[in-house]
Each structure stands twice: as structure tokens, then as C-alpha cells.
Amino acid sequence: MAEHQSESSQHAINKAELFVSYSLRIGVLLSATVILVGMVRFFMTGEGGYIGHSYPTKLGDIIAGAFTFKPFGIIMFGLVLLILTPIMRVGVSAIVFITEKDWLYVGISTIVFLILVSSFFFGK
Numbered sequence: 001m002a003e004h005q006s007e008s009s010q011h012a013i014n015k016a017e018l019f020v021s022y023s024l025r026i027g028v029l030l031s032a033t034v035i036l037v038g039m040v041r042f043f044m045t046g047e048g049g050y051i052g053h054s055y056p057t058k059l060g061d062i063i064a065g066a067f068t069f070k071p072f073g074i075i076m077f078g079l080v081l082l083i084l085t086p087i088m089r090v091g092v093s094a095i096v097f098i099t100e101k102d103w104l105y106v107g108i109s110t111i112v113f114l115i116l117v118s119s120f121f122f123g124k
Helices: 002-045 059-067 071-100 103-122
Strands: none
Touching: 002 071, 059 071, 071 103
16 A cells, blocks of 8 residues: 555656656747747848837836737747746746645745746846
8 A cells, every 4th residue: 555655656746747847848949939930030120120229128018029029029028938937847846846745845946936936027
């Protein structure tokens, strides 16, 4: 009985690790694809979509630029996706630790997740 619980627990851990691995791959591939689309658009039009040599720096401006198909907006949106990928990984890890009832790592992951999210929104 104890062996069956151990095998079941190990199987759940392996599934969680695979999910985290796939989510990281998907995040990186998605961001690379978005950046590539922005670069292709930039080389096709010859301009970044903004006046002079400027580009968006605020999250709202980046999203607005990406949805209006401005090349620099699209590229910056891809970079935002790339930055969000490891933040999402920490959030997923916290959820995995909750399912495993590993409360120490739930606390650590949650604190790290909150620090990353707050630095993303409030950092300069």
C-alpha cells in the first residue's frame, strides 16, 4: 500500500514537472514567434510605427502598439511575453506545491511569485 502511494506521488510529480517544462517551452516559442512577426513587419515596412526613434515603454502602450500592428509594439510585446514566462513558471510551481501539500515550498513560491509580479508592474 505504501509503495502504491509512493508510485502515485512520484507519477504526480513527474506530470507536474512535464507540465512546467512544456509551459516554459510554449512561452519561449510564443514570444519568439511574436518577436519574429514584429521583425518581419519592421523589415517589410522599414519603420517601427512610432515617430522618430521612439518605441513604447509602458505596458499599456506596448499592448496598444501590438494590437495596432506597429512593428516595435509587436516586438516589445514578444519581449513582455518572454519576461512573463518564468514568472508564470513560479506561479505554476506554487500550484503544484499546493497539490502536493508541501506548505514550506508553497510559501516560498508564493513570496517569490509576488516579488516577481510586483517588480514587473512597479519596476522602472
